[in-house]
Amino acid sequence: MTLHTEQVAPLIVDAPVAMDTAAVEALSIDVTPTYTAFAAGPGGQSFVEKKLELPKLGQFDVAVAIICCGVCYTDTMYAAMAEGMVVGHEIIGRVEFKGESVTNVDIGDTIGFGYIRSTCLECQFCLSGKENMCAKRTTFSDGIGGLANASVWDSRFVYKIPKEIEPRHAGPLTCAGASVFGALYGYNVSPTATVGVVGLGGLGHLAIKFARAWGCKGK
Ligand SMILES: [Zn+2]
Ligand SMILES: [Zn+2]
Incomplete structure (x- = not known):
């Protein structure tokens, strides 16, 4: 309409x-x-x-x-x-x-x-x-x-x-999520990469979720 x-x-x-x-x-x-x-x-x-x-x-x-x-x-x-x-x-x-x-x-x-x-x-x-x-x-x-x-x-x-x-889980993806996804995507992080995340706050915990879903190893 x-x-x-x-x-x-x-x-x-x-x-x-x-x-x-x-x-x-x-x-x-x-x-x-x-x-x-x-x-x-x-x-x-x-x-x-x-x-x-x-x-x-x-x-x-x-x-x-x-x-x-x-x-x-x-x-x-x-x-x-x-x-x-x-x-x-x-x-x-x-x-x-x-x-x-x-x-x-x-x-x-x-x-x-x-x-x-x-x-x-x-x-x-x-x-x-x-x-x-x-x-x-x-x-x-x-x-x-x-x-x-x-x-x-x-x-x-x-x-x-x-x-x-x-919805309440999706909200933070539009800023905190986009910020860390942009870093992973912009630096061409591949599924074979080992990713280190400094700080596990609003952004950091989403970075770990993205990296894990991508197949990366944590450090
Ligand atoms: Zn924000
Ligand atoms: Zn422009």
Whole structure:
């Protein structure tokens, strides 16, 4: 289903933060004027509930009912430095509406997204799979992040999440997971390699999972 931007502009998500399948299936966006987001309070020590209007849907945009959002250490730093910012960039949600040029996801798909909001899609970095280096990139902190119950995002920076992965487990893959996978992939780590991981936090434990699935030996 494709809606005109005017129809989609005022949206709200009534999305309980629940992880059981039935609750996730029940999520939906209603056409009402606002959605809820949680902005950083003073020093990042609290959250303040905000009612916001979702932006109009562009041709490549999807409107998403957010199911859950991981908390990355970067979020805690931004929240401490920027009172009023809505952080959150390990977002899992369900597509509720999409712009007329969206081809990679459909209504009802579960998708993951979060760190990169947009890039130029034309420079040497964008054309070689290194769009994170694009000089014109924008990130989650340039707008409203994922600690909210809805979002509008460029579909060219969202990824389908298989049903077999629980949303709360998939969230961290979109930042912590992508960061360590990028290192393994970018340095051509082969299944015969021995991989050392320094630190077993949010990123390190995912690096081990990727390396193990790849067939690598640990050190
Ligand atoms: Zn992060
Ligand atoms: Zn670029």
